[in-house]
Amino acid sequence: MKPIGRRDQERQQGAADAAVPLTRLLEAVPNLLGVSSGRADEDGWIRGLTADSRSVRPGDCFVAIRGTRLDGHAYVDEAVRRGAAAVVVDRPEVSRRLASLEPRLPVVLVGDSRLALAWMAAAWYRHPSDALHVVGVTGTVGKTSTALYARQLLETAGIPTGAVGTLGIFTSTGWRPSELTTPDPMTLQAALRDMADExxxxxxxxxxxxxxxxxxxxxxxxxTGVLTEMAPHEHVDVHPTFEAYLQAKARLLDLLDPEAILVYHAGNTHSRTLAARWPAPQRIGYQLRDGSAALGVGPSEGEGARVEGRIRGLDLSGIALELHVAVDARPALTMPVHLSLVGPQAALAAVGAAAVALAMGVPPEALRHGLAGLHPLRRRTEVLMREPFVVIDDTAAHPASLERLLGTLAACRARGIVLLMGIRGSRGVEINARNGQVVAAWSHRLPIEAIVVTDAEEAVGPRDRVLPEERRAVLSALASGPIPPLHLPGLEQAVAAALHRIRPGGVLVMTGTQALDGAASLLLRRLGREDGAGRAEV
Incomplete structure (x- = not known):
């Protein structure tokens, strides 16, 4: 799949029409309080919609939102100077002041500007999700894999499917990166409009x-909604408590159609508790069992279905999986399948994706064919090379995901392990300390020969910079294990050090989010190998 070119990006980000009446946009806003000046029906023809005052052009509508660091209400005057044709605010005092200064300018007062922007963006792009079956996926661990494996299964079954998430925006004509897992409303609605139009x-x-x-x-x-595994210690800079985090995740249920199916990780207590808020006949639980444990494949009382996988064998070349599907009181359907994926976490995501496909009507035989053809995702236990040593690239940077990654190495009987670990910059002391503790604990059980830790200082942006206290937290926790960590501030230094320590037949594991995004390219370049252009494809 080719990257989307500049012209396509401009088309996605530009106006859906040459100009639309402001009234058309405001009709969609559920928390509209009023237009305090001007005449929206006479004066409010809009040529663009933006929440960035710096990008306002004559004829645009500027929506002032309150950010974590800046408040867009402080920039309404700049937006007006740049030619804004309307301004949306959620602070009454700003509305009154601006109305007195600009009596002909439509100043729209809403209860929450962020919510208003989301609905205005949808109206701007003519509500594209009405023309698509959108599957919303949330959770702590497994969002990306479950969403993109589901896309693969649907495509294989003849259901043309796009995707929006951590690995970017995928349409039928190309791919482009996304700065955020879930983009801003205008970018998101533009992407969905492209998918519908295609x-x-x-x-x-x-x-x-x-x-x-x-x-x-x-x-x-x-x-369709999906709840993957929920785990604590994620985004503690935003959510003061784990309960607050779960309540934020529960908002996904508010976005579901009344007749929607909710797919949830039945093996996770928190996902199961959230799912219980949705009507039982419209729920499908999924889970994974390892080994020969008896499967309780029947749905919980009143539930629509249950999908369970049993791992029959695995190594670094793939997974032998047995999939069991139970619907209502009918006998369970069993499908053996070989996955060309690595580790239980990938298998769990594949089972979750299978549940999504079944919820959308994919027949079992097509599902089996699709599962057999699943291919790994970029930086999701991705095997970059197998000789003369194995290289695995993974985004694991949360205690739960690190547990699963290291558990995968144990299950696959990996030997001669060198771990290249990126510190999670500007995410707090607690999560970094816990990440270090997880690695230190596994160092007593795995044949780890070296641990290289890096800030990746030349590879990350300002919001991912490692703070001194975060660095100390990781290194202190790792020091409690049997392998003294080697800390190197630069990513290129760290990659070179890890390569120096790996032996033939060993396994080099690169783990971390933003800090290690560029590690694969550096490593393959040092080894004289091509960094495949298809790595970003799904």
């Missing part, structure tokens, strides 16, 4: 807790 039937959408709090997807019609 004739796609469905889309998978990762919905982060930040996005749920900020209403980025509030105007997206979700016909």
């Amino acid at each position: 004739g796609l039937h469905a889309a998978t959408l990762e919905v982060s807790s930040h996005a749920l709090l900020q209403h980025r997807a509030a105007s997206v019609r979700l016909r």
Whole structure:
């Protein structure tokens, strides 16, 4: 799949029409309080919609939103100077002041500007999610894999499907990166409009807790919802408690159509508790069991279905999986399948994706064919090379995901392990300390020969910079284990050090989010190998 070119990006980000009446946009806003000046029907013809005052052009509508660091209400005057044709605010005092200064300018007062922006963006792009079966996926671990494996299964079954999430925006004509897991409302609605116009039937959408709090997807019609594993210690800089985090995740249920199916990780207590808020006949639980444990494949009382997988064997080349599907009181359907994926976490995501496909009507035989053809995703336990040593690239940067990654190495009987670990910059001391503790504990059980830790200082942006206290937290926790960590500030230094320590037949594991996004390219370049252009494809 080719990257979307500049012209396509401009088309996606530009206006849906040359100009639209402000009234058309305001009709969609559920928290409209009034237009305090001007005449929206006479003066409010809009040529663009933006929440960034710096990008306002003559004829645009500027929506002032309150950010975590800046308040857009402080920039309404700049927007007016740049030629804004209307301004949307949620602070009454700003509305009154601006109305007195600009009596002909439509100044729209709403209860929450973020929510208003989401609905205005949907109206601007003619509500594209009405023409798509959008699958909204949220959780702590497994969002990306579950969403993109579901996309693969749907495509294989003949359901053309797009995707929006951590790995970017995928349509039928190309791919482009996304700065956020769930983009801002205008970017999101533009992407969905492209998918609808291209004739796609469905889309998978990762919905982060930040996005749920900020209403980025509030105007997206979700016909299927997915709750993957929920775990504590994620985004503690935003959510003061784990309960607050779960309540943010629960907002996904508010976005579901009344007749939507909710797919949830039945093996996770928190996902199961959230799912219980949805009508039982419209729920499908999924889970994974390892080994020969008896399967309780029947749905819980009143539930629509249950999908369970049993791992029969696995190594670094793939997984032998047995899939069991139970619907109502009918006998369970069993399907053996070989997955060309690595580790239980990938298998769990594949089972969750299978549940999504079944919820959308994919027949069992097509599902089996699709599962057999699943291919790994970029930086999701991705095997970059197998000789003379194995290289695995993974985004694991949360205690739960690190547990699963290291558990995968144990299950696959990996030997001679060198771990290259990126510190999670500007995410707090607690999560970094816990990440270090997880690695230190596994160092007693795995044949780890070296641990290289990096800030990746030349590879991350300002919001991902490692703070001194975060660095100390990781290194202190790792020091409690049997392998003294080697800390190197630069990513290129760290990659070189890890390569120096790996032996033939060993396994080099690169783990971390933003900090290690560029590690694969550096490593393959040092080894004289091509970094495949298809790595970003799904």
